[in-house]
Amino acid sequence: MELFEYALVGGVLYGIFFSLVGIGLNLVFGVMRMINLAHGQFIMLGGFGAYVLYQDLHLNPIIGIVLAIVGAIVIGLPLYYAVVPRLQRSRDPEMLSFILFFGLAQMIEALAILVFGADQRSLPAETLGSGSISVLGQAFPDSWWVAAGVSILSILGVYLYLTRTRLGFATRAIMTNREEALATGIDVDRVSTIALIMGLALAGIAGVFVPFLLGSISPNIGTELTTSSFAIIIIGSLGRPLGTIAGGLVFGLGTMLMETYFSSWSNIVPYALLVIIVLIRPAGLFGRAVRQA
Amino acid sequence: MLAVLAGVFLLLPQVYGNRSLLFTMMTFIALAQGLNLLYGFTGYLPFGYVGFFGAGAYGMSLLVLYVHVAAPLAVLGGGAAAVAAALILSPLLRLSGAYFSIANLAASQILFLIVANPSLAGVTGGPYGLNIEQAFDPTASYGAMLVIMLLACAVAVFFRNSRFGLGLRAMTLDPVSAEMAGIDIVRSRLVVWLASAAVAGLAGGSYAWDISVYYPEAVFGLQLSVFAIVFALFGGVGTVAGPILGAVLLYALYSAIGISLPQYFELLYGFLIVLLALFLPDGVLSLFQRRRSAVSARLKRRRTGVL
Numbered sequence: 148m149e150l151f152e153y154a155l156v157g158g159v160l161y162g163i164f165f166s167l168v169g170i171g172l173n174l175v176f177g178v179m180r181m182i183n184l185a186h187g188q189f190i191m192l193g194g195f196g197a198y199v200l201y202q203d204l205h206l207n208p209i210i211g212i213v214l215a216i217v218g219a220i221v222i223g224l225p226l227y228y229a230v231v232p233r234l235q236r237s238r239d240p241e242m243l244s245f246i247l248f249f250g251l252a253q254m255i256e257a258l259a260i261l262v263f264g265a266d267q268r269s270l271p272a273e274t275l276g277s278g279s280i281s282v283l284g285q286a287f288p289d290s291w292w293v294a295a296g297v298s299i300l301s302i303l304g305v306y307l308y309l310t311r312t313r314l315g316f317a318t319r320a321i322m323t324n325r326e327e328a329l330a331t332g333i334d335v336d337r338v339s340t341i342a343l344i345m346g347l348a349l350a351g352i353a354g355v356f357v358p359f360l361l362g363s364i365s366p367n368i369g370t371e372l373t374t375s376s377f378a379i380i381i382i383g384s385l386g387r388p389l390g391t392i393a394g395g396l397v398f399g400l401g402t403m404l405m406e407t408y409f410s411s412w413s414n415i416v417p418y419a420l421l422v423i424i425v426l427i428r429p430a431g432l433f434g435r436a437v438r439q440a
Numbered sequence: 441m442l443a444v445l446a447g448v449f450l451l452l453p454q455v456y457g458n459r460s461l462l463f464t465m466m467t468f469i470a471l472a473q474g475l476n477l478l479y480g481f482t483g484y485l486p487f488g489y490v491g492f493f494g495a496g497a498y499g500m501s502l503l504v505l506y507v508h509v510a511a512p513l514a515v516l517g518g519g520a521a522a523v524a525a526a527l528i529l530s531p532l533l534r535l536s537g538a539y540f541s542i543a544n545l546a547a548s549q550i551l552f553l554i555v556a557n558p559s560l561a562g563v564t565g566g567p568y569g570l571n572i573e574q575a576f577d578p579t580a581s582y583g584a585m586l587v588i589m590l591l592a593c594a595v596a597v598f599f600r601n602s603r604f605g606l607g608l609r610a611m612t613l614d615p616v617s618a619e620m621a622g623i624d625i626v627r628s629r630l631v632v633w634l635a636s637a638a639v640a641g642l643a644g645g646s647y648a649w650d651i652s653v654y655y656p657e658a659v660f661g662l663q664l665s666v667f668a669i670v671f672a673l674f675g676g677v678g679t680v681a682g683p684i685l686g687a688v689l690l691y692a693l694y695s696a697i698g699i700s701l702p703q704y705f706e707l708l709y710g711f712l713i714v715l716l717a718l719f720l721p722d723g724v725l726s727l728f729q730r731r732r733s734a735v736s737a738r739l740k741r742r743r744t745g746v747l
Contacts, residue, residue: 250713257706418546
């Protein structure tokens with residue numbers, strides 16, 4: 148029973164964090180109808196940002212959050228205007244953007260290896276607090292709670308942006324129908340750029356906590372994170388940022404329970420969940436993604 | 441063209457010493473062509489294509505180890521294993537575009553994680569891989585790979601020039617009209633899917649036969665899918681010569697600089713993919729085709745007297 152409670156509390160924390168991992172991908176997909184296959188690589192960059200801050204500048208890795216936001220603007224703005232308008236005029240935007248972002252992912256990974264080396268790097272957990280908090284008699288280190296807290300705040304921020312601001316309304320309008328939004332006079336390019344930057348920033352913020360929750364960060368971790376993110380947003384239904392929380396919790400609990408009871412099989416969880424879900428409800432998930440958001 | 445290809449790879453080992461480079465190049469021609477069968481003719485891009493390659497390699501090796509089948513038969517068994525995996529995964533074809541690609545990637549990872557799982561070390565060797573040295577026969581495995589490569593290209597020729605292939609092209613352009621014209625979309629797609637998987641499985645089987653000692657990463661590494669995709673895209677999908685051209689040129693480049701400087705090469709590849717997606721989605725071959733059709737259009741105008 149003790150083991151079960153451990154998996155339960157750990158799964159919820161892990162799952163909340165993974166909602167943050169997935170939400171950026173979901174936002175970008177919802178607005179641009181493009182799959183950012185380099186999502187995991189941007190998360191990885193966030194992790195290395197935190198690592199550099201701590202290792203070379205002796206700052207608290209949590210400042211990586213600011214760095215992630217700045218980085219997202221610096222990368223996202225030129226990236227959008229360099230590729231997106233051109234892709235949207237092409238004959239098959241969905242597939243070509245998929246291929247393009249895949250190429251981008253390869254480039255980021257190669258650059259990260261050139262700059263940081265291929266080794267795994269870890270950060271001492273004490274930098275985010277040396278204590279631990281217990282729930283149901285199960286103690287988890289502070290870093291896990293900080294990660295979950297930041298995740299909840301970030302997701303809340305996305306929710307408020309989408310439901311309380313003018314730009315958020317415009318964003319939801321584009322998610323529902325791009326052509327209509329354009330016809331109503333919404334500056335689609337501007338709103339989409341902001342969505343892309345937010346997506347990248349959320350990825351970077353999630354990356355800051357990867358060394359703490361996954362134990363280490365390395366340049367080749369990106370593909371795994373992209374696939375996990377994809378599984379999470381499909382479970383929580385595409386194009387609905389809040390659904391991502393449900394996806395993250397299913398993923399977190401599933402992983403933790405497997406890790407507790409069948410540890411050697413736990414790394415199959417995200418892939419198996421992904422395949423099972425898309426096979427059981429392909430039409431449903433896909434249809435809903437197109438109609439509402 | 442097939443005869444030329446066959447002749448080149450039959451004669452080259454006599455004059456060129458690096459046999460393993462030639463073998464790997466054939467492997468990638470087969471893989472790029474096999475991927476082209478599916479992506480070029482139906483629009484489904486299998487990111488987890490390597491899963492079938494691995495299934496073929498393990499199917500072949502396990503048959504040699506536990507059933508003591510002769511190696512050539514075991515290669516066929518490897519192909520059958522890949523086809524079986526494709527049949528199980530055939531519901532993935534209900535997905536479209538990127539969903540299919542990602543689900544396919546996940547499926548190949550599941551296969552890899554099962555095969556490489558330490559709990560199964562007694563059967564599949566787990567993370568420690570397999571050893572089928574008793575079947576090692578470099579000449580025979582070279583021949584087997586040559587046959588498989590030619591087979592893959594022959595299937596592509598068939599898709600280009602047959603009624604069946606015409607139907608495939610029609611359904612990529614407009615599935616609804618194609619269905620109304622009497623093409624059984626679901627069945628055609630399934631046939632292509634299985635053919636494509638069979639090519640990868642057979643190639644995986646001969647590859648395992650040739651290297652005979654390997655870790656699971658060697659036959660399930662995502663890098664293999666990546667190479668096959670880049671080679672096919674570079675040359676031009678939906679053609680016969682495109683994937684061959686892409687595999688020969690880029691693999692030669694890879695063996696010249698990629699092995700000693702893999703990161704620079706990955707960077708170059710990524711950049712190449714971005715450029716292809718943005719500026720040349722139909723591959724390098726399309727450059728020549730476009731020019732040729734422009735020239736012929738001009739000639740026609742001149743002949744008919746219209747300017």
